Amino acid sequence: MDVKPRLNPTRPDFWRSPVRSRWFTSVLGLALLVGLPLLFVTGLLSYAAYNPGLGVPNDRTPDKGILGFWLFPWPTRPYWLYWLTQSIHVIGGLTLIPVVLAKLWSVISRLFALPPARSVLHALERGSLLLLVGSTLFEFVTGVLDTQLWYVFPGSFYRLHFYGAWVFLAALVVHVATRFTTMRRGLRDKPDTTHPDDDLASPDPTPATITRRGAVALVGAGSLTLFAVTVGQATGGPLRRTALLAPRGGGDPGPAQNGFQVNKPATLRGITPTETGEHWRLRLTGPYGRELSLSRTDLLALPQTRAHLPIACVEGWSTGNQEWSGVQLAALARLLDEDPTEMYVESLQRTGAFRAAHLRTNQVADPRSLLALTVNGTALSRDHGYPARIIVPNNPGVHQTKWVRHLTLGRRP
């Protein structure tokens, strides 16, 4: 059967945009060569911030094996480190979307090129490209779904995104090793003349409606726009209103002292007014079965400490600094005659992912680590964790447990 040449995508002359060229692909490739490793590294840092070494429930990928070789104890200072790395990860990721799409578009003819493989080496190289494209799309799609709060994953987001990242890294290393010199050659090409050995350029281009530089500028403008309408979710404060595309940006999160973003309100988590009411008690358990039961009044009678700290969520948004006050976690340990040690925190919440977490010794020992009772000079609202919540500097939001019911010194019993 005779296929009309122009309708056959395996033929180079099917692809006719005059924008495609080695220069165009190389410029986008260079941007991704800087940007994607930054996303990978900040992703690993975000993962370390969970202190998975403390075991379940902190460890979200218990079967990671040697892929956890890089883990290290997550520090409590600077208090804004997690805020910074996670903002770079999420907002940087959103900003790179137009570049990734343009880069894939610029090399799409390669996907259809025949024969599928000229040699074993060529077959391996094409296979690694499929892994690279597949894992890149996978990481971007799962990341965007998670930060937009569409939890539609078959299994844990953390696992999928974590393993996907390692597949991506392996494929990226192969890709850079095989294409780096081509990219450098491409960057030296003149943007608007097509080099004779440029096999990304169309052999039969349509007349240009935009220059290649113009096309790069268009992609850059798309990236800047995405950055501009999402960065406000990370800064918090008045800029938050400019974060039109962020689920925790935009509108007003509520009035007065408790007027900053809420993740998972009390009713959504099944917290009832009865259990947070006057009969609420904090259970504090130490070694050898020692135990204390403290009412909110008892806790307010202990020395109160203030700390200006943000909540920084894995989804890339932050509340900005708030003024929390409450009892130091270290002071609670000392009530049981113990030095600061690891602590297992449990919420009133009965189901759902983040109702419990381990804190590391350095977190419990930090003088700014609190069982917070008030924020900005007033009692916590129910949605912000009344009667008491955890606030630890440089701790990912998911471990700033709300509606605390039980603190156990040491690991999960």
Ligand SMILES: Nc1nc2c(c(=O)[nH]1)N[C@H]1C(S)=C(S)[C@@H](COP(=O)(O)O)O[C@H]1N2
């Ligand atoms: N018990 C409990 N605590 C929780 C959560 C939760 O779902 N349940 N969400 C966590 C997450 S993901 C974040 S980002 C912070 C948000 O705190 P905020 O709602 O006061 O801003 O609370 C954390 N504490």
Ligand SMILES: [Mo]
């Ligand atoms: Mo979060």
